[in-house]
Amino acid sequence: MDHQTEKDQQRTVAERHADARSGATSEFARTIWRRFRADKFGMAGLVIVAAMFVVSYLTPVIANNKPLIMRWNGKLYFPAVAELLPMRWFVDYPELFTVDFERVKHDPAVALLMPPFPYSPLASSLDDTFQPPSGRHLMGTDDLGRDVFTRMLYGTGISLKVGLLAVAISLVIGLSVGALAGFYGGVVDVVLSRVIEVVMCFPFLFLILAVIVFLPPSIYNIMIVIGITRWTSIARYTRGEFMKIKKQEFTEAARALGATDRKIIFRHILPNSLAPALVTATFGVANAILIEAALSFLGLGIQPPEPSWGEILSVGRRHIEIAWWLATFPGLAIFGTVTAYNLLGEGLRDATDPKLAHTARR
Amino acid sequence: MLTYILRRLAYLVPTLLGITIVTFLIVNLAPGDPVQAIRADEMHARISPDAYQQMLKLYGLDKPVHIRYITWLKRLATFDFGDSFHSHRPVITLILERLPATLALNIASLIIALVISIPLGLHSAVRQNSLFDKVNGTILYMLYSLPDFWVALLLIMLFGVKLKILPIYGMEAIDARDFGFFGYWGDRIRHMILPTVCLTYGSLAYLSRFVRGSTLEVIRQDFVRTARAKGLEEDRVVYSHVFRNTMIPLLTLMGLLLPTLISGSIILEAIFSWPGIGALFYDSVRARDYPTVMGLSFISSLLVLLSTLVADLLYAWADPRVTYD
Numbered sequence: 001m002d003h004q005t006e007k008d009q010q011r012t013v014a015e016r017h018a019d020a021r022s023g024a025t026s027e028f029a030r031t032i033w034r035r036f037r038a039d040k041f042g043m044a045g046l047v048i049v050a051a052m053f054v055v056s057y058l059t060p061v062i063a064n065n066k067p068l069i070m071r072w073n074g075k076l077y078f079p080a081v082a083e084l085l086p087m088r089w090f091v092d093y094p095e096l097f098t099v100d101f102e103r104v105k106h107d108p109a110v111a112l113l114m115p116p117f118p119y120s121p122l123a124s125s126l127d128d129t130f131q132p133p134s135g136r137h138l139m140g141t142d143d144l145g146r147d148v149f150t151r152m153l154y155g156t157g158i159s160l161k162v163g164l165l166a167v168a169i170s171l172v173i174g175l176s177v178g179a180l181a182g183f184y185g186g187v188v189d190v191v192l193s194r195v196i197e198v199v200m201c202f203p204f205l206f207l208i209l210a211v212i213v214f215l216p217p218s219i220y221n222i223m224i225v226i227g228i229t230r231w232t233s234i235a236r237y238t239r240g241e242f243m244k245i246k247k248q249e250f251t252e253a254a255r256a257l258g259a260t261d262r263k264i265i266f267r268h269i270l271p272n273s274l275a276p277a278l279v280t281a282t283f284g285v286a287n288a289i290l291i292e293a294a295l296s297f298l299g300l301g302i303q304p305p306e307p308s309w310g311e312i313l314s315v316g317r318r319h320i321e322i323a324w325w326l327a328t329f330p331g332l333a334i335f336g337t338v339t340a341y342n343l344l345g346e347g348l349r350d351a352t353d354p355k356l357a358h359t360a361r362r
Numbered sequence: 363m364l365t366y367i368l369r370r371l372a373y374l375v376p377t378l379l380g381i382t383i384v385t386f387l388i389v390n391l392a393p394g395d396p397v398q399a400i401r402a403d404e405m406h407a408r409i410s411p412d413a414y415q416q417m418l419k420l421y422g423l424d425k426p427v428h429i430r431y432i433t434w435l436k437r438l439a440t441f442d443f444g445d446s447f448h449s450h451r452p453v454i455t456l457i458l459e460r461l462p463a464t465l466a467l468n469i470a471s472l473i474i475a476l477v478i479s480i481p482l483g484l485h486s487a488v489r490q491n492s493l494f495d496k497v498n499g500t501i502l503y504m505l506y507s508l509p510d511f512w513v514a515l516l517l518i519m520l521f522g523v524k525l526k527i528l529p530i531y532g533m534e535a536i537d538a539r540d541f542g543f544f545g546y547w548g549d550r551i552r553h554m555i556l557p558t559v560c561l562t563y564g565s566l567a568y569l570s571r572f573v574r575g576s577t578l579e580v581i582r583q584d585f586v587r588t589a590r591a592k593g594l595e596e597d598r599v600v601y602s603h604v605f606r607n608t609m610i611p612l613l614t615l616m617g618l619l620l621p622t623l624i625s626g627s628i629i630l631e632a633i634f635s636w637p638g639i640g641a642l643f644y645d646s647v648r649a650r651d652y653p654t655v656m657g658l659s660f661i662s663s664l665l666v667l668l669s670t671l672v673a674d675l676l677y678a679w680a681d682p683r684v685t686y687d
Contacts, residue, residue: 003482047572175624194376194377194380195380197377198377198380198381198383198384200666201377201381201663201666201670202381202384202621203620203624203666204621204625204665206625206658206659206662206663207630209386209643209644209655210385210647210655210656210659211388211649213647213655215646288565290509293509293511294509294629297629298644300647313512313515315512315517317515317633320519320523321523327512327516328516330512331509331512334509334512335507335508335509336510338507338509339507342506342507
């Protein structure tokens with residue numbers, strides 16, 4: 001008996017199986033990426049979404065009424081940079097707490113370098129109300145004289161955050177319900193399928209609004225409500241995949257080798273049934289962003305003065321006779337983001353489901 | 363077929379019960395109780411502990427949850443949702459008053475969407491990959507992702523504010539009754555144009571893409587080739603052979619479209635002050651009028667349940683290939 005076989009025998013059968021599986025999974029991921037890269041619409045969606053994440057991360061140094069570099073009492077400070085995420089946790093300038101940035105930003109001796117858009121998303125400036133778009137204010141100003149472009153930038157982060165976290169919640173619920181229903185079948189499936197059907201019966205805005213009446217409007221409550229009401233299609237796809245995969249031979253093999261239900265669900269079926277759920281989740285992000293914008297537009301979502309695209313649109317609605325820019329740019333941003341996520345979702349769908357690749361695309 | 367109908371009806375029972383449970387849970391998840399909500403509604407009027415206890419009794423809130431659910435269910439069976447906190451009239455009366463306006467909007471929108479999307483989808487599919495198909499596909503794709511509340515704002519800005527040719531508010535002019543018969547209905551139709559356009563374009567885009575997709579599937583089948591081979595004109599093949607088969611999945615889709623349409627009418631009715639159930643729901647949510655919110659949630663989910671039922675039954679009736687026994 002040579003050394004290699006001996007070592008092989010020491011490893012359990014399940015371990016070897018897992019190795020083979022993970023190799024196959026990364027091969028599958030490479031195939032999907034290759035197919036996805038060939039799809040120029042999907043790639044465009046990916047690039048736009050990625051660019052939005054970069055922009056929303058860099059927002060504090062792009063638009064801010066705090067200087068990038070400032071001199072205060074003889075010392076140098078970087079208050080705008082300090083608002084970038086990892087710094088925000090460590091850098092804190094207690095000595096700047098009393099500084100009125102709206103005033104010092106015009107003083108070249110203090111503000112050595114300002115961000116390209118030296119405005120705060122919240123500070124109003126009543127001399128500049130309803131300025132039309134110009135070189136100074138790319139997208140004009142609103143009813144309180146705040147720079148709309150700055151508010152739009154800060155709104156980007158809110159939209160992306162709501163979209164991602166809401167979908168994360170619906171993924172957890174949808175995957176659990178779908179997996180349990182599909183794997184166990186029988187009574188479990190009957191009950192859970194009824195639950196899915198019941199939730200689907202409520203027109204989604206009715207359900208969301210009915211829950212929102214009882215909650216104080218905050219960004220987290222919005223995410224939670226969207227998440228707990230929009231999981232049904234993920235659950236249905238996951239259920240279907242589980243039912244299909246649990247009948248396949250490798251599942252039977254795992255069971256024959258004595259794997260527990262938990263192990264079969266998490267290590268064997270779930271990784272293989274994730275693709276349709278992730279595709280649906282991508283469309284779900286677009287949907288959640290749209291719902292958040294609609295809720296904020298109706299005054300039931302993000303509350304002013306917090307900047308959000310829907311909230312800016314609602315200001316635009318109130319002043320529709322005089323300020324066309326308020327009702328135009330936020331809508332464009334919502335439309336662009338939703339389209340980008342939809343393109344990304346379609347690209348992913350075509351890449352993960354080769355059967356659909358040629359019929360689904362226009 | 364009869365067994366199928368009966369079985370399908372039997373399936374309604376657990377779903378219906380589930381809907382009532384969800385609605386009941388939402389009411390009972392509320393922090394505090396509905397009596398406190400009334401107190402909050404009446405400008406924090408001080409209510410003596412005695413009066414508070416009396417009101418609790420009146421609403422049955424001193425009983426355990428399951429008893430309350432059963433009593434609530436009994437009232438629900440007679441569509442008794444209680445009185446609105448806001449107008450102090452029965453919720454069901456409010457809903458019935460507002461329903462026609464919403465139905466008018468949704469039915470008009472659905473008819474227009476169908477009339478336009480079916481020929482568009484068919485033509486796109488027949489001329490797959492032609493210039494028409496590509497341009498059409500791109501436009502529809504963009505329409506599909508356009509947020510309706512934004513389109514509503516843009517249309518209001520263009521037709522209501524700039525050009526001043528269409529009303530942007532309500533269902534009829536204040537003095538509409540003085541316009542005479544044609545004037546009156548003309549005025550109503552003019553009020554309907556903008557909300558209907560906003561409600562329609564999304565489902566129109568969705569339906570056209572759907573019709574195109576299912577037509578492409580049908581068109582590859584053998585019976586279509588046979589029809590062409592025996593020398594039928596192309597129009598005849600498309601409109602009588604292919605079209606009838608694409609209608610079948612369309613029926614099921616109609617049932618699924620209703621929740622989207624009803625949800626859409628909340629936003630659009632709020633924007634255009636259209637006096638339907640969507641605007642009623644929006645106003646009730648803002649006023650925290652719980653009985654109305656609950657009554658409307660229940661009624662709207664009931665409407666959806668019934669429409670999926672009708673769609674399923676139509677599907678069974680229209681597709682002789684499927685047996686349901």
